[in-house]
Amino acid sequence: MRNFVDPLAKPAFKSGSTFLRENVYKVINGGSVFIECITDSNPLASIRWETKTRPTDNRYLTIRNIRQENAGRYVCVATYQTTLTDRYTFTDQSNNSLHIDVLFSPIAPSLLHQGTEIPDGPLKVVNGSELVLECRSFGNPPPSYMWELGSRRHASSQITIKGDTSKFGTYTCIADNIMIPTFGPTETGQANRTLHVDILYPPTEPMIIVNGTNISTDSLKIINGTAILLECQSSGNQKLSYRWKHGSMQFRGSRLELHGDITKNGTYTCVAENFMRPTIGLDQTMKAEKSLYVDVLYPLSVPKISYNGTELNVDLQIMNGTMLLLDYNGTYTCVAENMISPTVGPNLTGHTKKSLAVNVLYPPSDPKILMNGTDVNNSVLTVIERTRLSLKCVSDANPSPTIQWKTNGTKHAGDMLFLYDIQPSDARKYECVAKNEMIPTFGSSQKNKSRNTLELHVLYPPSKPQFFINGAELHTDMYTVTHGSDVLIECHSQGKPTPSIRLGYDFALQTSGERLSVKNIQEGDTGNYTCVAENVMTPTFAPNTIGRMQSSVRIILKDTHHLMSEPPSHTGLLFPLIAGGASLFLLAIAAVIVWRCRLRVSGAQDNIVENPMYISADGIESDGIAIQHEETGSFSTDERCVQSVFVEESCSLGNHHIPDEYIYCYAEVQDVCKETEQ
Numbered sequence: 001m002r003n004f005v006d007p008l009a010k011p012a013f014k015s016g017s018t019f020l021r022e023n024v025y026k027v028i029n030g031g032s033v034f035i036e037c038i039t040d041s042n043p044l045a046s047i048r049w050e051t052k053t054r055p056t057d058n059r060y061l062t063i064r065n066i067r068q069e070n071a072g073r074y075v076c077v078a079t080y081q082t083t084l085t086d087r088y089t090f091t092d093q094s095n096n097s098l099h100i101d102v103l104f105s106p107i108a109p110s111l112l113h114q115g116t117e118i119p120d121g122p123l124k125v126v127n128g129s130e131l132v133l134e135c136r137s138f139g140n141p142p143p144s145y146m147w148e149l150g151s152r153r154h155a156s157s158q159i160t161i162k163g164d165t166s167k168f169g170t171y172t173c174i175a176d177n178i179m180i181p182t183f184g185p186t187e188t189g190q191a192n193r194t195l196h197v198d199i200l201y202p203p204t205e206p207m208i209i210v211n212g213t214n215i216s217t218d219s220l221k222i223i224n225g226t227a228i229l230l231e232c233q234s235s236g237n238q239k240l241s242y243r244w245k246h247g248s249m250q251f252r253g254s255r256l257e258l259h260g261d262i263t264k265n266g267t268y269t270c271v272a273e274n275f276m277r278p279t280i281g282l283d284q285t286m287k288a289e290k291s292l293y294v295d296v297l298y299p300l301s302v303p304k305i306s307y308n309g310t311e312l313n314v315d316l317q318i319m320n321g322t323m324l325l326l327d328y329n330g331t332y333t334c335v336a337e338n339m340i341s342p343t344v345g346p347n348l349t350g351h352t353k354k355s356l357a358v359n360v361l362y363p364p365s366d367p368k369i370l371m372n373g374t375d376v377n378n379s380v381l382t383v384i385e386r387t388r389l390s391l392k393c394v395s396d397a398n399p400s401p402t403i404q405w406k407t408n409g410t411k412h413a414g415d416m417l418f419l420y421d422i423q424p425s426d427a428r429k430y431e432c433v434a435k436n437e438m439i440p441t442f443g444s445s446q447k448n449k450s451r452n453t454l455e456l457h458v459l460y461p462p463s464k465p466q467f468f469i470n471g472a473e474l475h476t477d478m479y480t481v482t483h484g485s486d487v488l489i490e491c492h493s494q495g496k497p498t499p500s501i502r503l504g505y506d507f508a509l510q511t512s513g514e515r516l517s518v519k520n521i522q523e524g525d526t527g528n529y530t531c532v533a534e535n536v537m538t539p540t541f542a543p544n545t546i547g548r549m550q551s552s553v554r555i556i557l558k559d560t561h562h563l564m565s566e567p568p569s570h571t572g573l574l575f576p577l578i579a580g581g582a583s584l585f586l587l588a589i590a591a592v593i594v595w596r597c598r599l600r601v602s603g604a605q606d607n608i609v610e611n612p613m614y615i616s617a618d619g620i621e622s623d624g625i626a627i628q629h630e631e632t633g634s635f636s637t638d639e640r641c642v643q644s645v646f647v648e649e650s651c652s653l654g655n656h657h658i659p660d661e662y663i664y665c666y667a668e669v670q671d672v673c674k675e676t677e678q
Contacts, residue, residue: 008092029104033063037076045080071102103179105189106139127201129163135173143175202286203234203272232270245269363448364397364434385460389419393432401434427458461547462495462533493533
């Protein structure tokens with residue numbers, strides 16, 4: 001008599017009639033959790049939950065009105081015990097953990113500046129200053145942020161407020177998140193905080209009003225003996241104070257009354273001041289001034305005019321000439337003229353002139369770097385290896401600058417730098433230096449220098465992939481393994497950017513990653529394994545280019561005629577029955593024929609399309625290929641069972657051992673295994 005004992009399968013989780021696809025259960029704060037732990041065993045296993053508070057003795061985990069503190073790891077433990085004979089008892093235990101993630105809306109945001117929370121009330125900012133405000137909240141999932149000022153929006157947790165009068169108003173920070181529970185409708189959580197920003201600005205330039213009339217000139221002529229009233233007016237969003245200055249004297253107030261006499265000649269300055277106390281920063285007093293020159297006119301005595309020693313009894317009018325000098329290049333001509341009106345004889349005009357050429361010297365401007373005639377306009381230039389590159393350094397100066405390039409301590413004279421067949425070793429910084437020496441007509445000479453640095457990044461396609469099997473580098477394209485052994489296939493390739501790796505079996509399926517593990521290798525696992533390394537190179541001034549290389553290794557078995565293999569580690573053990581007396585043990589080992597039911601399902605087919613931007617690692621341009629993925633796979637009953645991977649199941653004596661990640665498609669895999677057995 002033989003007893004067959006199935007090993008205890010790993011528990012699965014079920015909510016209502018639906019199996020959980022992942023070991024994470026997301027629920028919105030305040031909701032309820034009702035999860036059933038299920039396992040398939042004969043005899044029936046006992047099930048308990050190990051929770052954060054205390055264990056339960058049944059298969060159901062129930063949490064009502066869930067809160068954040070209920071989030072965490074919950075373990076379902078399944079145990080069963082059966083008696084094989086009067087002397088042997090078989091005990092097995094299996095467990096599975098479930099993480100409960102409690103989703104909740106953002107809390108009311110805090111507003112911070114340089115890590116310090118801003119108090120309630122208006123935020124006062126000095127005109128011309130700049131503040132960076134940060135909106136900070138907490139929620140699950142983490143919230144996204146939006147700032148609003150009227151109809152303007154800024155999607156970020158930070159906003160920069162530049163102090164000018166157009167930036168005042170009410171700012172609102174909105175923190176929101178989208179909560180997607182495992183079951184139930186999606187909800188949006190939101191919280192906001194408002195802040196009124198008040199811009200503090202200094203007084204505007206004062207206006208000077210004379211006897212009620214605003215004057216636009218900076219001088220005022222009055223007749224001796226006349227009384228005038230000067231009034232100073234300015235604006236600001238803080239209280240203003242006024243005072244007048246005249247020489248060493250000061251007069252408080254916005255108004256000043258003058259009585260015209262010769263002693264009142266001079267400059268009168270109106271000063272408007274206000275005191276600003278910003279929310280962040282130091283208090284300061286700001287002021288604005290405007291001056292007015294007051295010229296008191298009075299009649300002259302009759303002058304005595306002489307010409308060549310003879311007094312004249314008529315007026316003689318003379319106009320002064322002016323000399324103008326501007327600091328700009330060009331020829332400047334000074335012209336002096338006067339009108340001579342003698343008492344006797346015709347009027348004469350005097351005229352003379354002199355020209356001067358002005359040459360303005362200036363140092364080199366910041367150099368511009370041109371690549372093949374195009375302004376790089378950046379400190380970083382990215383190219384693909386074996387590119388031909390010409391760099392030109394351009395700078396403006398008077399006198400014209402001398403230009404040289406520097407890299408790795410080497411200097412190259414001239415404004416052009418040519419790089420042929422660029423290699424990754426050429427990736428470094430290249431500095432352009434422009435120099436000139438200014439020698440003025442008067443004064444000392446001056447040497448000047450200006451520079452610009454360009455950092456060159458060199459991209460290159462993947463190298464030919466190298467296989468490693470069970471940690472050892474493979475130097476051939478064939479590898480022999482023992483039937484039933486475990487094989488770890490690794491593939492590595494170098495490239496910039498780092499290439500993505502795909503491993504495939506007989507080109508029927510490709511999976512992402514550098515590793516492919518084959519457990520208990522069988523005849524059906526032998527064949528060609530192909531590794532494809534691919535990267536996308538994005539140069540600064542060229543289209544994106546795909547680099548791709550591949551290599552293959554053939555896996556063969558040492559003895560292809562050996563059809564029996566050791567059962568997998570997860571297959572149930574067949575325990576022998578003990579017959580006979582106590583002195584004689586007859587050990588009968590039952591041969592267990594293990595059918596391996598392998599379902600290779602691909603949820604998508606790969607179409608090969610031409611890609612003109614392909615480049616191979618050997619640098620030879622070719623009609624390369626790229627993989628275009630289409631969602632046209634032939635799905636089975638439950639599309640969740642069809643992922644772009646191999647689904648491998650062991651079907652042994654009606655017992656199906658299912659990997660954890662495929663527990664949700666248990667029934668379907670059973671059907672496939674049954675069809676295989678038939």
